[in-house]
Amino acid sequence: MQDKEYTEGLLKFIQASPTPFHAVTTMKEMLEVEGFQQLKESDAWQTSTPGRYFVSRNDSSIIAFSLASDLVKNGVHMVGAHTDSPCLKVKPNPEIVKNCYFQLGVEVYGGALLNPWFDRDLSLAGRVSYVDTAQQVRSTLINFEQAVAVIPSLAIHLDRDANENRSINKQEHLPPILMKLPDDEKHKKATPDFRELLLKLLLKQQPDIGAEKVLEYELALYDVQPPAVIGLHQDFIAGARLDNLLSCYTGLMSLFKAGQNSNCLLVCNDHEEVGSVSAAGATGTFLKSVLNRLCRSPEQLARTLDRSMLISADNAHGIHPNFTGKHDDNHGPVLNQGPVIKINANQRYASNSETSASFRNLCDQADVPVQSFVVRSDMACGSTIGPLTAAETGVRTIDVGVPTFGMHSIRELAGRWDGYYLYRALREYFK
Secondary structure (H helix, E strand, O other), X not given: OOHHHHHHHHHHHHHOOOXXXXXXXXXHHHHHHOOOEEOOOOOOOOOOOOXXXXXXXXXXXXXXXXXXXXXXHHOOEEEEEEOOOOEEEEEEEEEEEEOOEEEEEEEEEOOOXXXXXXXXXXXXXXXXXXXXXXXXXXXXXXXXXXXXXXXXXXXXXXXXXXXXXXXXXXXXXXXXXXXXXXXXXXXXXXXXXXXXXXXXXXHHHOHHHOEEEEEEEEEEEEEOOOOEEEOOOOOEEEEOOHHHHHHHHHHHXXXXXXXXXXXXXXXXXXXHHHOOOOOOOOOOOHHHHHHHHHOOOHHHHHHHHHOOEEEEEOOEEOOOOOOHHHOOOOOOOOOOOOOEEEOOOOOOOOOOHHHHHHHHHHHHHOOOOOEEEOOOOOOOOOOOHHHHHHHHXXXXXXXXXXXXEOOOOOOEEEEOOHHHHHHHHHHHHHO
């Protein structure tokens, strides 16, 4: 795969994946095209012979793996990423009517950078549970696709200090506007039912599912502006959810190039942005359960993990030219100068000297530049699924990622070449 093909595929993947549910569905489709066989956790597995498989949990986390040789003897080369991104999620009883405007109550998911959410063309997507004509409860994905909502800024004439001191009240300032309601007396009390709106859209998009009533949903707002390659010399990729769909896509493309004699695994967990404490998160049982089923005994599992390694791939903070004081002078990653090894003495990242050396060697073999990131000693450090997965499984782990601007914004910025650099390093790792 050349850089142009990689970049075009990444943009398509992000556009098709407005939520973790859509990301996993897209990955499933790509895996099936490459000949991977889908497994279900509820079924008995016959994976003792070499093959390529995948399994999902909660429709929002996925593990794909390629088995080629003895696990105990050779271990497993693993890559980890996460499918979720900070966003605004719709509340269960969301209907709000103020001054004849129909709005939705929303809840902030994860550590979102909120200011960029204002004045954007927003749509809705996620998972909907419904009852069908046979009175069975089923679930399906929904995507409004077109812009249906907006969160307008307050005019500066009414907030003269906006550029110096504007704070956002998550309860009062974030409900998006969906429509203007009639203001005559006859219609004033006709507040739309959001579940009925969902039902109409479901029947329009999927008329054959026989939905009779929407019971529940998990929906998120997203920016409809597609990702793009930008810059005077096309140096950058701008788009939503680069953290961390870029790593999911890169890990998947690398897995497709796995060597015929390598045991390789990709795990993409949900709920990383809110602490990973869930059945589908990195502190849940998903990865451990899969590894237990691939190894015949606890002793075999322990021996396999001792010969294995995990590369946790999650975006890193690139040094911002307008805010250089926010970085350690010697550890400010630059966009388009290669993937970043993330290090923290307090184990917010799982990298150590041995795993870092292994990754540097991989980059040398793949002819890929590599950088280091350490947060300023007087600032708090974020974390990833790396330390959590390492603690849960005992596998040797390193945290890496591509440098990014605007992390957790509604639209982030990465170097055009860094994702491809990471792909080449992971491809070498899986070989």
